[in-house]
Amino acid sequence: MDSMHPDPAPAPPPSLSDIKAQVARLEAAHKQKGLPLSGRIIHVMHHLPVEIVRIVPAESLEAGGILSPPMTPEFKPEDVEAKVESADAKWRIHARTAHPALVSGIKSLSDTHDQILVAWTGEVLLQPDTNASPQPPSQATFPSIAQNLLAPFSTQQETLSPTSPSVPTPPPDESPLMVFGGEFNDQEKKEVETELERFTEVEQKFEEGGRLKYLPVFLPPDVSKGHYEGFCKKTLWPLFHYLLWLDSTATVPSPDPSWLAYHKTNQMFAQRVAEVYKPGDLIICHDYHLLLAPKMIREALGQVFHPNAGWGTAHPSPAAHHANKRFDWDQSQQSTPTNANNDKSKTEKLGGFLSNVGSALGQHLSVGGEHGATPVEVMIGMFMHTPWPSSEIFRCLPTRREILDGMLGANLVSFQTYSYSRHFVSTCIRVCGYESTPGGVDANGQVTAVGYCPIGLDVKRVIHDRELPGVIPKMEALRQLYKDKKIIVGREKLDVAKGVYNKLQAFEKFLQVYPEWRGKVVLIQVTTPALSESPKLERMTAELVSHINGTYGSLDFTPVHHYHQALEKDEYFGLLSVADLALITSLRDGMNTTSMEFILCQDKTNKSPLVLSEFMGTVASFQSALQINPHDLLGVAHAINKGLNMPQAEKEERHQSLLDSVNGHTSYTWAATILKQLLENVGGEHTAHQTPALDVNKFSQAYKNAKKRLMLFDYDGTLTPIVKVPSHAVPTERTLSAISTLAKDPKNVVYLISGRDGDFLEEHWGHVENLGMSAEHGSFVKQPGDEEFTNMTEALDMSWMSEVEEIFKYYTERTTGSTIEVKKASITWHYRNSDPDFGEFQCKQCLDLLESSLAPRRPIEVLVGKKNLEVRPLAVNKGEIVKRLMYENPDADLIFCAGDDKTDEDMFRSLRTVFPPGGIHTNDPIIMKPPVAVTSALDPEEVAELKDVELHIRPDEIFATTVGPPAKKTLAAWHVTCPEEVVEALETLLESQ
Numbered sequence: 001m002d003s004m005h006p007d008p009a010p011a012p013p014p015s016l017s018d019i020k021a022q023v024a025r026l027e028a029a030h031k032q033k034g035l036p037l038s039g040r041i042i043h044v045m046h047h048l049p050v051e052i053v054r055i056v057p058a059e060s061l062e063a064g065g066i067l068s069p070p071m072t073p074e075f076k077p078e079d080v081e082a083k084v085e086s087a088d089a090k091w092r093i094h095a096r097t098a099h100p101a102l103v104s105g106i107k108s109l110s111d112t113h114d115q116i117l118v119a120w121t122g123e124v125l126l127q128p129d130t131n132a133s134p135q136p137p138s139q140a141t142f143p144s145i146a147q148n149l150l151a152p153f154s155t156q157q158e159t160l161s162p163t164s165p166s167v168p169t170p171p172p173d174e175s176p177l178m179v180f181g182g183e184f185n186d187q188e189k190k191e192v193e194t195e196l197e198r199f200t201e202v203e204q205k206f207e208e209g210g211r212l213k214y215l216p217v218f219l220p221p222d223v224s225k226g227h228y229e230g231f232c233k234k235t236l237w238p239l240f241h242y243l244l245w246l247d248s249t250a251t252v253p254s255p256d257p258s259w260l261a262y263h264k265t266n267q268m269f270a271q272r273v274a275e276v277y278k279p280g281d282l283i284i285c286h287d288y289h290l291l292l293a294p295k296m297i298r299e300a301l302g303q304v305f306h307p308n309a310g311w312g313t314a315h316p317s318p319a320a321h322h323a324n325k326r327f328d329w330d331q332s333q334q335s336t337p338t339n340a341n342n343d344k345s346k347t348e349k350l351g352g353f354l355s356n357v358g359s360a361l362g363q364h365l366s367v368g369g370e371h372g373a374t375p376v377e378v379m380i381g382m383f384m385h386t387p388w389p390s391s392e393i394f395r396c397l398p399t400r401r402e403i404l405d406g407m408l409g410a411n412l413v414s415f416q417t418y419s420y421s422r423h424f425v426s427t428c429i430r431v432c433g434y435e436s437t438p439g440g441v442d443a444n445g446q447v448t449a450v451g452y453c454p455i456g457l458d459v460k461r462v463i464h465d466r467e468l469p470g471v472i473p474k475m476e477a478l479r480q481l482y483k484d485k486k487i488i489v490g491r492e493k494l495d496v497a498k499g500v501y502n503k504l505q506a507f508e509k510f511l512q513v514y515p516e517w518r519g520k521v522v523l524i525q526v527t528t529p530a531l532s533e534s535p536k537l538e539r540m541t542a543e544l545v546s547h548i549n550g551t552y553g554s555l556d557f558t559p560v561h562h563y564h565q566a567l568e569k570d571e572y573f574g575l576l577s578v579a580d581l582a583l584i585t586s587l588r589d590g591m592n593t594t595s596m597e598f599i600l601c602q603d604k605t606n607k608s609p610l611v612l613s614e615f616m617g618t619v620a621s622f623q624s625a626l627q628i629n630p631h632d633l634l635g636v637a638h639a640i641n642k643g644l645n646m647p648q649a650e651k652e653e654r655h656q657s658l659l660d661s662v663n664g665h666t667s668y669t670w671a672a673t674i675l676k677q678l679l680e681n682v683g684g685e686h687t688a689h690q691t692p693a694l695d696v697n698k699f700s701q702a703y704k705n706a707k708k709r710l711m712l713f714d715y716d717g718t719l720t721p722i723v724k725v726p727s728h729a730v731p732t733e734r735t736l737s738a739i740s741t742l743a744k745d746p747k748n749v750v751y752l753i754s755g756r757d758g759d760f761l762e763e764h765w766g767h768v769e770n771l772g773m774s775a776e777h778g779s780f781v782k783q784p785g786d787e788e789f790t791n792m793t794e795a796l797d798m799s800w801m802s803e804v805e806e807i808f809k810y811y812t813e814r815t816t817g818s819t820i821e822v823k824k825a826s827i828t829w830h831y832r833n834s835d836p837d838f839g840e841f842q843c844k845q846c847l848d849l850l851e852s853s854l855a856p857r858r859p860i861e862v863l864v865g866k867k868n869l870e871v872r873p874l875a876v877n878k879g880e881i882v883k884r885l886m887y888e889n890p891d892a893d894l895i896f897c898a899g900d901d902k903t904d905e906d907m908f909r910s911l912r913t914v915f916p917p918g919g920i921h922t923n924d925p926i927i928m929k930p931p932v933a934v935t936s937a938l939d940p941e942e943v944a945e946l947k948d949v950e951l952h953i954r955p956d957e958i959f960a961t962t963v964g965p966p967a968k969k970t971l972a973a974w975h976v977t978c979p980e981e982v983v984e985a986l987e988t989l990l991e992s993q
């Protein structure tokens, strides 16, 4: 390895067939366990891999109106001021080169799955119908490198080249294209949908595999512009590429209109997904354009999110039931037009159907199918194609929380590299206070798995392109042109993050420190315009090129050839094939496909070395490249020299290892792996089991019917939200009032069962009449009406407290912000206010120490709480207190018990374990023996006098309720999402009596 980077080299990749077999096994296992997978995947990505052209009669374009210039910089607005008058539009669809790795990856899953691709139409181009048949683009339109050789920096129109070797791609007409700047009416939307269906039918005839349907999202132009050119390119892109401070425009206005467009776009995508979703579909959202989509899709599908507790299911309404008739693939296939005559009616049917479902979605939507059926888990994956920055960078984003919560709506978030995934986890911990667990990011009990898998090339396509008949002549021409010279090649967008300027500086340094190479090496640098054109960067680049050429060139020799234009395929692959070295110096890049294409092209020729920036996703897989820090110009110069002098045997060895990596991590293996990762993270214990929302009506009815009720409440996180400082967690008036009213009712026995000490409980709850309290996890109990707490630990050895306190002190001194809460019979170490990562790390260390050194020889139990570690006597816990209360109140015919954290699970367990294993089959009472919490405080003689009691309660009269998301692992039978909902449920209950 030539440099340091944080990513481990990936293990040799499994073959595509192995991954696909794993996918099939996972799907079969899920189905067997009752998860009804539909066999469909809905992909959600920014724009369709097509270009939509609207053909309008030439005479219908006239000055002024609704057109706007396309994003290509060479377009002049004055050329395109025109408007459309005729409704008689026709459409033409072309394949387009957009994200070929992603698109080929998606397509490769069509052999096993029916797929839908939900994406924006892209800018729709307008073309006057001159009745002229389309002309293939002539060579003259795009001057070749050879023709351009001595031309200075120039700007040329970018070519659109087909993505697939076999798909028919009508060449662009030479008549000028303009962008349709208006909104689509319903008729036009239907027409575009029909054309897309027709296009995909044709496309699929040429491609292997199954069906992939394109479902366009029609964004109003101001929304699509604000979304992409605005928030995506001006805010997210610089942020994710560490360019925040390089561009003064990164200062975000407030409110940021581009954020509103981003939000709106994600919402429109989510609604479009909801229109076609069927229970059992897998949904995969792609890239930074759609970070809010996972959460919004859940919302559009009727799941509700609570910031403190994750996802729950919205209560379905009759409208929802009606709307739950889903878009059916086969039905839509039947209505796929087969000839021009029946196109219209059938497409109208489809369009009408979609818009009906869409409007119903505007109200409520249940994802569970028929009423009463168990809702099918909504399964969402998200893949980030760009880098993910350090949390220190990400936290500058004003909308950071919304973005993270949006992404965490997914079951899985996956990245290109391990280090991006690590940054993401750390960001969730630092920005949101969520926790990192072995399963992923835990957002209050809702776990999102975090993975990584580098994307690769569509190797078949590149091999095909590399062997196009036009490539060899281009290679020969280039060799002839640069006879006796070494060729260094680079091809990037002219975007600061791509590091072209640094590359030129490093090349200059190389010529400075290795004078022997002067006149013997050329750098052919091709750049394509970035969307956010930076005239400053263009100018600086041009100036530096002139400077290098002026300094190191001569009348008949130019060391740097810079072409700011798109290349013809032949030229591009020819150039990659003949090069003696590829130089890629990105300052930050999610992945980089040029380096992979270079490796594939070199397989047929020189096996030339690759000099690669260590700040790119690719680098982890390319250990055999000459890895460089692009900021270290001298280091890059040395690497160039090393590469140019490399012995052939070493070149071949390095090349083989790079080639193995390219062949092992293709776009196909990537897509199959993402699918596998998603399947590994759905239908599990956490996600498949959804604890139902507390049925308040049922609860109220049972409460009304009951003659005696046990009402048991945990405190922190149940009756009051978790806050930073423990002493600030005080009850609200509403909470006090609800609990006081319950406690006043003679039919009720009401207890707080808390980890807090008696003093705290007394201070805030002591005035509530008839309220029982259990403090410090059952170490102290105060019966309703009593004045004092009884110490249940009196007889216990408590000498361990000072030892624990010593250990906690050690960690407190070393963990800024952490504190110790010493109670009477237990002790808590809090790290909520410490650095989140470090606090968690220290907590794990401390836990290890306590469990390995103290717990085996002392009568203690160590509990991991909410950003705390607690140690309490082994003999007491909240579960024992619950048993004691059941024993003391055997005639109770309703029990409500609410809690939020792990210690409260002891209560829920006790409520279950009093019933015989295998359930109750008769009306016979349940015999309960005196529990430890009763016997431990008594002499043996007193114990002997105690009797078993008969309980008459039935499981459905017990409302064990956890506070947290439905997917939380719990023994409770019901859930509410937050403390406010506990109080609301009590208020509803009291009002209904």
Ligand SMILES: O=P(O)(O)OC[C@H]1O[C@H](O[C@H]2O[C@H](CO)[C@@H](O)[C@H](O)[C@H]2O)[C@H](O)[C@@H](O)[C@@H]1O
Pocket: 714, 715, 716, 717, 718, 721, 722, 723, 724, 725, 726, 727, 729, 753, 754, 755, 756, 757, 821, 828, 830, 832, 865, 866, 867, 868, 870, 901, 903
């Ligand atoms: O059994 P509980 O009533 O839920 O009490 C458990 C512990 O809660 C308190 O700590 C937790 O809540 C604090 C206030 O919201 C929060 O700052 C802290 O991070 C949480 O861990 C309390 O301080 C402990 O003594 C209790 O044992």
